[in-house]
Amino acid sequence: MAATQGIEWKKLSLREALDLAIAIEEEARDRYREFAEQLTAHHTAEAARFFEHMARVEEIHRSQLAARREQLFPGEPPGAMRERIFDVEAPEYDAARAFMSVREALEAALSAEEKAYAFFVRAIPQLQNAEVRTLFGELRDEEVEHQDLVKAEIARLAAEPGGPAEAYSDDPVAQ
Amino acid sequence: MNLEAPVVPPPPPAPLQAKDYKSDLKPIWCPGCGDFGVLQALYRALAAVGRQPHEIAFISGIGCSSRIPGYTTAYGFNSVHGRALPIAQGVKLANPELLVIVAGGDGDGFSIGGGHVAHAIRRNIDLTYLVMDNQVYGLTKGQLSPTSPRGLTTVTSPFGSLEEPINPLLYVLAYGAGFVAQATPADMPGMSALIEEALRYPGFSFVNIQSPCVTFGEEDQQLRAHKSRMVPLAGLRHDPADQLRALDLARAYGKELHTGVFYRNPHPPPTYDALARQRQAELGKDRRPRDRVLDRFLLT
DSSP: EEEEESSSSGGOHHHHHHHHHHHHHHHHHHHHHHHHHHHHHOOOHHHHHHHHHHHHHHHHHHHHHHHHHHSTTTTTOOOOOOOEEEESSOOGGGGGOOEEEOHHHHHHHHHHHHHHHHHHHHHHGGOOHHHHHHHHHHHHHHHHHHHHHHHHHHHEEESSSSSSSSGGSSOOOOO | OSSOOOOOOOOOOOOOOGGGGGHHHGOSOOOOOHHHHHHHHHHHHHHHHHGGGGEEEEEEOOSSGGGGGGGGGSSSOOOTTOHHHHHHHHHHHHHHTEEEEEEEEEIIIIIIIIHHHHHEEEEETOOEEEEESSSTTTTTTBBOOTTTOOOOBBBBBBOOOOOOOOOOOHHHHHTOOOOEEEEEETTTHHHHHHHHHHHHHOOEEEEEEEEOOOTTSSSSGGGHHHHHHEEEEEGGGGTTHHHHHHHHHHTTTTEEEEEEEEEOOOOOOOOOHHHHHHHHHHHTTOOOOOGGGGGGOOOO
């Protein structure tokens, strides 16, 4: 469930909005890295590789936004936005599972992109700064592009047997 | 010419961020485990409280959730099963300046260590006890735990449990805990705020966190179910100063998933650690020098 704390949407400046957008990408990057580590540790290599890829994608988005911020506000210290957001574009922790298939990993990423899109859609009407509205509109549209990319990847996996990976793995061993 | 360099005050320390409390050790919990969310909320709460990592001590027992001390940059003691609270009380008395946090599971806290909870509460030691309640022994692979619901089938209850679960909320409220709350990783901002409030409470504070076990837990205990079931106490207009109402709400444990502060003592009594320091100061006035301690046994 995407959420924020203590953000005054009406007063949000362009610099703060960029800080927020950077924090959102950073949070998603870190979460995908965590998922990759978790799944590597739990012998789920293919999904782990996909999450590593997603972490790289989010890092590219973050660095693009950071470069834009530096161009507009050179040398200005970053605002503390990371502590004010919860799972905006990052998949929630319960999206990962040991032995999950690549298809399930893609679906987790798609849910995360849809969640981020919904976040920007909800935020835009609350904004008063025209530049921030424009920026958030761009970010919302990018989320649609990202969703399309993930959907295309899911479609390419059409030949893979359906159903959750749990159906093909052994139950946990009780003692 | 004044050779003395002007005194420049050092810049104020940068505010701490959640990442400052994260250690390099990677959690080995099952992917999807509720404890990942708890850990993240804990980092946020610590950053909000703003104590430096070296001013914090995490004490735990044994279990999946008891691995938490290793995942922070604070001092940590992953102790023995069920004994986190006695050790934490010793730590707090030895170094009252530390922010002492105890983390563990429902089995560690309410079965193996169950006897210690009452005494930590009645002493009102200033520490925060976070219980990650998943209603099962997860680390040892799915046995019945003290908070498992009646009828639950596990490897140790193959025909279904015949026991009523312990109600952690009623238990700590009945012993007089000054701060009692319940949270779930399904509401990350709410959980982070509750942990922060518990850390700031001056006295024994308790947060029961419904942290799902993705491997051995029941379907209706998973985060997806929590999201549809949870009922924030704030939405019920509950006044956390109302202890009787808190007891009444706590009775719904296992049936309803109430989140928020059940009870916060509006007039926190002095803590045991503060009283102990006070007594030390009083007795210290008449203390014999150490080399004359044995004099009292001399025959005159």
